[in-house]
Amino acid sequence: MYPYRIAFALALSLAWWPTVRSADPAGALVIVGGGKFPTAVRAEFFKLAGGPGKARIVVIPTASETADDPKATEASLKGWRDLKPAAVQVVHTRERKAADDPAFTAPLRDATAVWFGGGDQNKIIAAYRGTLVEKELRKVLDRGGVIGGTSAGAAIMSGLMIQGGTAEARTGPGFGFVPGVVVDQHFVARDRIGRLRGVLGKNPTLVGLGVDEATAAVVRGDTVTVLGDGTVTAIAARSAAAAGEEKVYKAGEKIDLAALRPVTPAKSR
Secondary structure, three states, X not given: OOHHHHHHHHHHOOOOOOOOOOOOOOOEEEEEOOOOOOHHHHXXXXXXXXXXXXXXXXXXXXXOOOOOOHHHHHHHOHHHHOOOOOEEXXXXXXXXXXXXXXXXXXXXXXXXXXXEOOOOHHHHHHHHXXXXXXXXXXXXXHOOOEEEEEOXXXXXXXXXXXXXXXXXXXXXXXXXXXXXXXXXXXXXXXXXXXXXXXXXHHOOOOEEEXXXXXXXXXXXXXXXXXXXXXXXXXXXXXXXXXXXOEEEEEOOOEEEHHHHOEOOOOOOO
C-alpha cells in the first residue's frame, strides 16, 4: 500500500464538523472547476495575493501524479512567474512527518497566496490534513491572504469532501475552508448535478456549489462572485428556507450563502 493511502486512512479517522462555523477569516477563496484557467480568474487571484512585486505565492502540486518530477513542477510555475510576484515557491511532500516540520512549512508563513493544482484530492488530504501545513494554511486566510485551487484543488475546500465516484459520490473529510458547503467541480462538463444532489440528500444542512470548468467561485465571507467562462450552480440546504432550491449563476453574478444555509431556530424566551 502506498504511504499516502495509509496516511489517508488515518486522516479519515480524525473528527470533522462540516456544519460548524467559526468567525469568517479575513481572506478569500478562489475555487476553480478545472479545465482551462481563464486569464480573468488568474488575474483576480493574483490581485487578491497582492499583485506585482508584492504577491508571495506558494504552489502545492501534491494532487498531481507529476508532483515528484521537478521539471514538471517547474514548468507549471511559469504562468505565475510571468506576472512578476515577489516570490513563487513550491511546497510538496507525501510524508505527514515532513508536513509537521516547521522548516518545511516556512514558505507558508510568509505567503500571501496558496494555489492547489489538480489531480487527486485524496493525496492532498492524506498528506496535509491535521498537520502543521493545514494550520499554516488557515493562518494565510486569517491574515487576509487567498487560497485557490482547481479541480482536486477545489474539492478540498469543503468540510465534507467529495473524494470521487460517478453516479454516487464517495465522501470524506476535507479542509473545510468554506464551512457548511460541499463543492463539486467539472460540474456541467461531467454532468455532476445528480452526484451533488445525492450528497446533499444525505446531508440536509449543507449547501451545494457546483463549479463548471474554466469558471471560478470567489468566496469572501458569505458572498460568492462568479468569474470565468461557465457557471456556478448553487443548491440551498434541505433545511434552509429555500429548501433545496437550485439556481445557476454566470460571470459577474453573486451568490449569498447566508440565504442558502439552514434556518437557525429562534430561541425561546
